[in-house]
Amino acid sequence: xxxxxxxxxxxxxxxxIGSPSLEDLVRVPDAVALRGPLEVPPGLPEIELGxxxxxxxxxxxxxxxxxxxxxxxxxxxxxxxxMSLAMRGEFLTAYTPYQxxxxxxxxxxxxxxxxxxxxxxxxxxxxxxxxxxxTALAEGAIMAVNATGRRAVLVSSAVHPNYRAVLRTYAxxxxxxxxxxxxxxxxxxxxxxxxARLADKRFAAVIVQSPNFFGCINTPGxxxxxxxxxxxxxxxxxxxxxxSLGVLATPASWGAQIAVGEAQSFGNPLAYGGPxxxxxxxxxxxxxxxxxxxxxxxxxxxxxxxxxxxLQAREQHIRREKxxxxxxxxxxxxxxxxxxxxxxxxxxxxxxxxVLNLERTNALAERVCAIDGYSRxxxxxxxxxxxIRVPAALGAGRVLAELERRxxxxxxxxxxxxxxxGDCILMNAxxxxxxxxxxxxxxxxxxxxxxxxxxxxxxx
Amino acid sequence: MSEKLIFEMGxxxxxxxxxxxxxxxxxxxxxxxxxDTLPLPDNSELDVVRHFTRLSQKTFAIDTGFYPLGSxxxxxNPRINEAMAAQPGFKDLHPFAPDHLAQGALxxxxxxxxxxSSIFGMAAFSLNPAAGAHAELTALLIAKAYFEKKGExxxxxxxxxxxxxxxxxxxxxxxxxxxxxxxxxxxxxxVSLDAIKAVVGADTAVxxxxxxxxxxxxxxxxxxxxxxxxxAGGLMYYDGANANALMGNARPGDMGFDLMHLNLHKTxxxxxxxxxxxxxxxxxxxxxxxxxxxxxxTRDAGGAYHLQHDGEDAxxxxxxxxxxxxxxxRALTYIYANGGDGLTRVSKLAVLNANYVRALVKEFLPTPYxxxxxxxxxxxxxDLKRETGVKALDIAKALLDRGYHAxxxxxxxxxxxxxxxxxxxxxxxxxxDGFVAALREIVETARENPQAILDAPVTTxxxxxxxxxxxxxxxxxxxxxxxxxx
Numbered sequence: 001x002x003x004x005x006x007x008x009x010x011x012x013x014x015x016x017i018g019s020p021s022l023e024d025l026v027r028v029p030d031a032v033a034l035r036g037p038l039e040v041p042p043g044l045p046e047i048e049l050g051x052x053x054x055x056x057x058x059x060x061x062x063x064x065x066x067x068x069x070x071x072x073x074x075x076x077x078x079x080x081x082x083m084s085l086a087m088r089g090e091f092l093t094a095y096t097p098y099q100x101x102x103x104x105x106x107x108x109x110x111x112x113x114x115x116x117x118x119x120x121x122x123x124x125x126x127x128x129x130x131x132x133x134x135t136a137l138a139e140g141a142i143m144a145v146n147a148t149g150r151r152a153v154l155v156s157s158a159v160h161p162n163y164r165a166v167l168r169t170y171a172x173x174x175x176x177x178x179x180x181x182x183x184x185x186x187x188x189x190x191x192x193x194x195x196a197r198l199a200d201k202r203f204a205a206v207i208v209q210s211p212n213f214f215g216c217i218n219t220p221g222x223x224x225x226x227x228x229x230x231x232x233x234x235x236x237x238x239x240x241x242x243x244s245l246g247v248l249a250t251p252a253s254w255g256a257q258i259a260v261g262e263a264q265s266f267g268n269p270l271a272y273g274g275p276x277x278x279x280x281x282x283x284x285x286x287x288x289x290x291x292x293x294x295x296x297x298x299x300x301x302x303x304x305x306x307x308x309x310x311l312q313a314r315e316q317h318i319r320r321e322k323x324x325x326x327x328x329x330x331x332x333x334x335x336x337x338x339x340x341x342x343x344x345x346x347x348x349x350x351x352x353x354x355v356l357n358l359e360r361t362n363a364l365a366e367r368v369c370a371i372d373g374y375s376r377x378x379x380x381x382x383x384x385x386x387x388i389r390v391p392a393a394l395g396a397g398r399v400l401a402e403l404e405r406r407x408x409x410x411x412x413x414x415x416x417x418x419x420x421x422g423d424c425i426l427m428n429a430x431x432x433x434x435x436x437x438x439x440x441x442x443x444x445x446x447x448x449x450x451x452x453x454x455x456x457x458x459x460x
Numbered sequence: 461m462s463e464k465l466i467f468e469m470g471x472x473x474x475x476x477x478x479x480x481x482x483x484x485x486x487x488x489x490x491x492x493x494x495x496d497t498l499p500l501p502d503n504s505e506l507d508v509v510r511h512f513t514r515l516s517q518k519t520f521a522i523d524t525g526f527y528p529l530g531s532x533x534x535x536x537n538p539r540i541n542e543a544m545a546a547q548p549g550f551k552d553l554h555p556f557a558p559d560h561l562a563q564g565a566l567x568x569x570x571x572x573x574x575x576x577s578s579i580f581g582m583a584a585f586s587l588n589p590a591a592g593a594h595a596e597l598t599a600l601l602i603a604k605a606y607f608e609k610k611g612e613x614x615x616x617x618x619x620x621x622x623x624x625x626x627x628x629x630x631x632x633x634x635x636x637x638x639x640x641x642x643x644x645x646x647x648x649x650x651v652s653l654d655a656i657k658a659v660v661g662a663d664t665a666v667x668x669x670x671x672x673x674x675x676x677x678x679x680x681x682x683x684x685x686x687x688x689x690x691x692a693g694g695l696m697y698y699d700g701a702n703a704n705a706l707m708g709n710a711r712p713g714d715m716g717f718d719l720m721h722l723n724l725h726k727t728x729x730x731x732x733x734x735x736x737x738x739x740x741x742x743x744x745x746x747x748x749x750x751x752x753x754x755x756x757x758t759r760d761a762g763g764a765y766h767l768q769h770d771g772e773d774a775x776x777x778x779x780x781x782x783x784x785x786x787x788x789x790r791a792l793t794y795i796y797a798n799g800g801d802g803l804t805r806v807s808k809l810a811v812l813n814a815n816y817v818r819a820l821v822k823e824f825l826p827t828p829y830x831x832x833x834x835x836x837x838x839x840x841x842x843d844l845k846r847e848t849g850v851k852a853l854d855i856a857k858a859l860l861d862r863g864y865h866a867x868x869x870x871x872x873x874x875x876x877x878x879x880x881x882x883x884x885x886x887x888x889x890x891x892x893d894g895f896v897a898a899l900r901e902i903v904e905t906a907r908e909n910p911q912a913i914l915d916a917p918v919t920t921x922x923x924x925x926x927x928x929x930x931x932x933x934x935x936x937x938x939x940x941x942x943x944x945x946x
Contacts, residue, residue, distance in 0.1 A: 001797045002536050002729070003809045004888040010809075013816040013889060017832070022808040025815055025832060026706070031683045032715045038708060039578035043799030046540055053793050057549030059564030062557035069554040072780055079478050081505055089523030090516040093537050096735035097519075098529075101920040102860050105463075105518030106734045112466050115937040119499050125936050128735070131590035134780040142635075162780050169753070169776030173601050173636040217493050247485040249495045262780065271545075272565045273555035273781025275590065275737030287934060293735065298930035305462060306922040310930040316593065316631035317871070321640040326631035329591035329725070329740075333733025340512055343466045346502035348475035356479060358488040381489045404558065412556050431479060 001043060060272075066437050067409040068364070070385045070428025071213070072133065072160050072240050073276075077353070077432055078267045079344050086267075086337045096293070096332070100308040101300075107307035110295040110332065113339040120242065121259040122250030123281035128293035129335040130327060133240050133262030134166035136278030137207065139325055140260040141167055143282070143289045144205035144234035145176060146324065152177035154203045154233075156189040158212035160240050161417040167207075181206070187214040187378030187387060191224040198231040209238035210254070214426065215361070215385030216378055217244075219254035234258060242266055242279075242338075243430075244383045246354025251281075258282045267341030268334050277334035288314060291325030293332075356431035357384035360438075364429040367442050373449050377424050385428045387414065387421070394452050396425045402448040408441055463514050467938045470503035499940075518921060519734070520865055526891050528817075530836045530868035530880025531626065531674055533704045533726035535810075540797065541729060541790035550789055555781040559766050566765030569757045569783060572792045573741070579795075579803065580703070580720060581713020582743030587783035588753040592701060594778060595721030595740030596632035596668075601775045602719060602744060602751040603666050603695050604636050609751075609773060612693065616665035620689075622651045624675055624872040626701055629668045638665060645874055649675045649829040653684045664694035671698065671715065672705045674872045674880065676814060676833035686716025695719060695748075703727045704884070705811060705835035708804030718745040728791040739787035753778050809885035810835045813892060817883050820896040824903045828875055836882035838875050845877050850906035850913045852877040855899070857924065858916035862898040 005013075010022065019025050027033075044052060067075065086092075090105070097103030097110075110128045117126035130136045141153050153171070155164055157180045164180075171178045181197075184190040189208055198206070206228050212218045220228070220235070228235045237256030239245060243265040251259035264276040282290055288311065296310035316323040345353065365386045368374050373391035388411070390399045396413040403410035411427035418424075429438070485494050503511070520527070527534035545551070553565055569587055576585045589595035600619070607616045619633035622643045630640040641659055646652040651669060660667070667689045671679045679685070686696045698712040698720035704727045712720050724730050724739040732738075744752060750773040758766050767782065798806060811834050818827055818837040825839040841852040856866030856879070868880040883892055906913045917923065 001802055002538055003806065003885045005809055005812075005885075009889045010812065013812055017812075017815045017819045019815065019832065022812060025811045026709045026808050026834075028678060028706070028710045029680055029683070032710055034708075034710050034714065038575075038800035038803065040575050040795060040800035040803065043802040044796055046797065049793065049797050050540060050543070052796065053544045053789070054547060054549075056564035056568050056789075057544075057547040059567070060549045060553045060557070060562050062554065062561035063549055063552045065561070067554060069556045071556055073555050075552070075554070077478065079476070079505075081509060085509060085512040085516070087542065088513070088516040090519040090521045092542075092731045092733055093522035093534075094519050094734040095527065095529055095532055095534060095732045099520065099856070099860060099866050100925050101857065101917050101922055102520035102865065103518075104922055105515035108463060108465070108518075109512070109515050110734075111937070115465075115467060116500070118937045125934075131594060131737075132780040135590070135594070135778070160780070162777065165777050166779060169601065169778060170635075172776070173597070173604065175637055217489060219493070245495070246498065247489070247494055249493055253495070269551040269786075270554050271551055272553040272557070272562065272783075272785040274779070274784040275739075275786060276780065277737075287936075294934075294936055296930040297935040298926045298933075300922040300925050302923045304922050306925045308925045308927060308930050310927070310936075311934065313931070315627075317627035319631070320627050321630035321634040323627070323631040323634070326593040326597055326628050326635050327591075328593045328626075328628050329723075329732075329736040329738040331590075331737045332735035333731070334737055336734065339466075340508065342500060343503060343508045343511065344476060344505060345478060346470065346475060347498045347500040348473065348502050349478050350500060351485075351498055352475075352479040352481055355482045355485050358485060359482050362488050381493065383489075404561075409554070409557065409561075 062409060065407045065409045066440055068411045068427045069409050071412040071426050072162060073270055074241060074265045074430055075270060075432050076243060076265050076430050078341060081344055082267045082337060082340045085340050091336055097309060104307055107295050109336050109339055111297060111307055113335045114295060116339060116342050117279045117281050120245040121281040122252030123259055124284040125287055125290065126279060126281040127290050128295060129331040130278035130280060130292055131331060132276040132278045134163040136260035136280050137163045137238055138167050138170035139291045140236050140258045140280055141205055143258060143286055144236060146289050147234055147286065148204040148232065150202060150204040152179065152203050153205045153207060154179050154181055154197065155207040156181045156209060158183045158189050158214060159207060159209040159238055160213045186380045187216045188218040188380050191220055194224050195227040198227050198233055201231050203233050205234040205236045207236045207238060209240060211241060211244050211383040214378055214387045215382035216380035217248060217383060218380060225255040236260060241384065243354055243357060246350040258286060263338045266338035268337050275331055275334050277331040277338055289324055292327045292330050353431050360429040360433045361386055364427060364438050367438050368445060371442060371445050374445060384430055385426055387424050388427050389423050390425060391449060392423050396423055399448060403444055406444045408444055465938050466511055467501050469507055470501040472502055474502040474504055476505050525863055525865060526887060526895055527865040528867050528881045528883050529865060530882040531701050533882060533884055535729055535884040536886035537729055537731040541793045544793045545786040545789045563765055565785065566757050568792050569788055570759055570765055572788050573757060575795050576722065576741055576743060579707060580743055581711030582720060583746040584749045584752060585741045585743040586752040586756060587741050587788055588778045589740040589742055590779055590784055591736060591738035592721055592723040592740045593628040593632060595742045596628055597635050598742045598753055598778050599697055599719040599721060600632055600636040600666060602748055605751045605775050606748055607665060615662055618663045619665055620659060620667040622669060623874050624673045625668060626699060629699060649677050650679055651685060653681045653688065656685050656688050660689055660692040660694060664689065664692050666695045666697050668697040668699060670702050672702050672834035675829060675838050676836040677829060678834055682715045701726060702835060705807055707807045709807050718748060724787055724791045729794045730787045730790045737784055739784040751775055755782055806885050813883040813885055813887055817881060817892050817896060821899060824900050836880060839879045840875050841877035841879060844903060844906055848906045848910040850910050852879050854913045854916060855879060855902055858902045858913045859898060860917045861919045864895055864898060
């Protein structure tokens with residue numbers, strides 16, 4: 001499929017090459033030759049192919065459920081104009097803009113993305129994107145290690161569990177120690193012991209997320225920031241829900257020298273986990289340590305302003321094993337989607353969307369907690385997620401299963417990462433969560449409690 | 461003509477009506493936790509449409525012209541793939557959806573994994589890594605975990621990388637703490653068995669190779685090389701960037717490779733999107749399966765699919781969520797469009813196109829290593845430079861003037877003034893003839909009037925860019941006041 005060759009083309013081309021056959025061109029030594037056919041079904045004409053693949057899409061019943069799932073991947077409204085522009089073939093089918101003279105459009109879009117990330121995080125510089133929020137964190141930690149020469153990092157247990165898992169995977173490769181800062185009774189990072197732990201200057205970085213994994217808006221206070229500063233530790237701020245930056249204080253304002261995170265929320269679909277778009281921003285003293293592509297503005301030989309990939313001496317194709325990272329491909333197209341989204345919604349739209357997230361999530365929490373047996377696990381203010389403690393007699397698993405029977409995805413049970421939070425569900429609401437969705441959820445939760453009370457052995 | 465930055469357009473309050481005007485943030489969050497300003501521009505939707513449409517028009521892409529960028533496999537990106545990935549059943553599926561409500565998505569991942577394993581002769585693949593370099597890192601972490609489990613972790617410290625390898629290979633090795641031993645190619649442009657035998661030993665962890673290599677040459681001693689590395693206790697790694705050359709005709713697994721990655725955005729027709737997102741599955745031989753990153757997709761006896769998040773020996777996980785799933789949909793669509801025989805034909809025609817261009821180009825530009833190539837080949841402008849002053853870079857820029865994207869230049873490093881050309885199978889004979897004619901005309905012009913080529917490009921909207929200035933006076937973002945730049 002997709003090759004234009006006619007039989008006579010192939011004959012004519014083989015004649016020019018002086019080869020008797022296609023088979024002759026691809027022949028390999030007998031010892032390594034392919035034996036037997038591939039286990040791949042015969043090719044399908046497009047009309048049948050479309051129907052086949054559509055059949056798989058239809059077997060994902062979850063998309064028809066009323067959903068309160070968040071936990072690092074968020075359902076948001078994306079104005080149709082965003083995909084209509086991003087899916088233009090010029091953007092979709094370009095490669096990394098190595099030939100700047102014919103890639104000015106994409107280079108400018110990346111420069112605009114870098115600027116948006118700086119404006120949202122309050123930091124000086126940003127790269128062209130990395131794979132996702134978790135890998136952005138791992139790369140950010142490596143920046144701190146390279147900046148300080150220290151071989152350990154300290155990460156809050158309230159950082160997204162998957163991000164911490166990726167950090168540990170990367171750390172294993174580089175033989176870095178990863179230690180954790182505990183969470184207090186309010187769902188916030190416990191900084192009380194921080195000064196003592198940093199005293200021996202062993203840690204390259206302290207890594208804190210806000211809003212944290214529990215949805216809590218939770219930034220280091222002045223004492224914690226002073227301890228970080230005075231020990232020469234790099235402060236890394238994680239933002240797993242970029243939508244929050246529409247209203248919340250910038251990571252720079254709470255002391256982050258490096259901000260990393262996930263911008264999926266800006267126009268990129270959930271898509272069962274990817275592709276998403278990680279970002280890294282930093283103060284300018286980290287400029288030559290930032291991984292991945294950077295676009296800069298310079299001048300051309302006619303005296304015009306022009307964009308180009310720059311500071312490539314950091315990168316793998318120049319420095320090979322001495323590069324700041326091995327990253328080559330990034331998430332350019334996802335970053336483009338985010339850039340167009342931000343251009344379309346602007347300050348006014350982003351602020352309104354973010355406030356709606358606050359409004360709907362607070363409404364969700366209030367309504368759910370009005371039901372007997374349900375309460376908030378933590379009192380700290382939240383952005384668009386909240387931890388709900390369910391009746392202990394039911395447990396999170398049973399509540400979620402009962403909700404599912406009513407076509408509701410009630411959230412994410414926390415016990416798989418936090419055994420102490422066995423009765424807790426992380427629930428998300430965004431601007432797409434309607435008051436009717438909350439009605440449906442609350443009716444179901446009430447129903448579940450009453451059914452459980454009447455018949456404790458109800459089958460789930 | 462320059463396009464204003466989005467930040468230099470619009471007016472505060474020029475809002476589009478996407479969202480209702482709700483309550484105030486400080487009703488929910490203490491003022492101290494809120495940002496002071498949100499300095500983003502407000503633009504009308506029409507101005508946004510025009511801005512990004514104009515930017516798109518200033519961007520070369522496969523859709524606008526021939527893109528023979530070596531080692532990047534810039535083949536046509538079928539639009540059925542996009543339509544399939546954009547279906548609500550895939551697009552709106554949350555990664556934490558329960559397995560039994562995401563069976564279609566898990567089946568896509570499972571069937572893609574099985575198909576890749578069969579096509580490349582591996583025991584299993586993981587769809588976890590996001591791109592090629594990410595997959596290399598994953599594979600080396602697998603190797604490291606494997607040797608640690610065998611009690612050889614401390615001893616095996618070296619990764620062997622030929623000088624023709626992609627830059628990501630040594631950079632990935634460094635991220636796993638390995639020493640990189642760079643191996644010189646022989647005068648046939650290949651890794652020689654003798655050279656391998658001279659360096660392998662008890663310290664060898666992994667030998668990373670691509671086959672065909674970046675000169676477009678098949679490593680014809682590969683089975684003996686693999687045997688030598690295995691005899692020393694090391695593992696063989698296959699960099700799948702060039703898999704389009706052998707898909708359906710030969711398998712890395714049969715050549716003795718223990719680990720490999722694929723760039724689905726190269727071989728399997730996923731759009732590159734201006735530099736990502738990619739998708740870089742990692743394949744392994746049977747002894748390494750337990751070390752694959754989690755989650756893995758399993759199929760139970762009842763035919764139900766599951767995401768398995770635990771694995772005692774697993775290296776961990778490499779990313780926030782399971783895979784670049786939308787790309788898995790595109791790749792599976794492409795595989796089912798082609799079928800096994802179709803994929804075999806893809807690589808044959810890719811090799812045909814490369815050899816056809818090579819046969820015509822060698823009449824006017826030397827092509828080192830005078831033998832049939834695979835999916836790509838290199839030509840050298842070294843003689844031309846000596847005679848006329850026109851370099852590979854100048855030829856690249858002159859091609860831009862003639863409506864073609866440039867080949868990869870100055871890579872691999874061992875060929876001076878290198879032009880690395882990969883046409884792919886989706887280009888017609890007419891397109892290839894046009895490209896060769898343009899290249900021939902450039903070389904002829906270089907001999908008659910070199911300045912005309914040295915001045916290129918002249919038809920593009922900007923001329924050659926001052927890279928030194930870009931690096932010495934970094935301007936990496938817009939600021940309201942240009943003077944405040946460092």
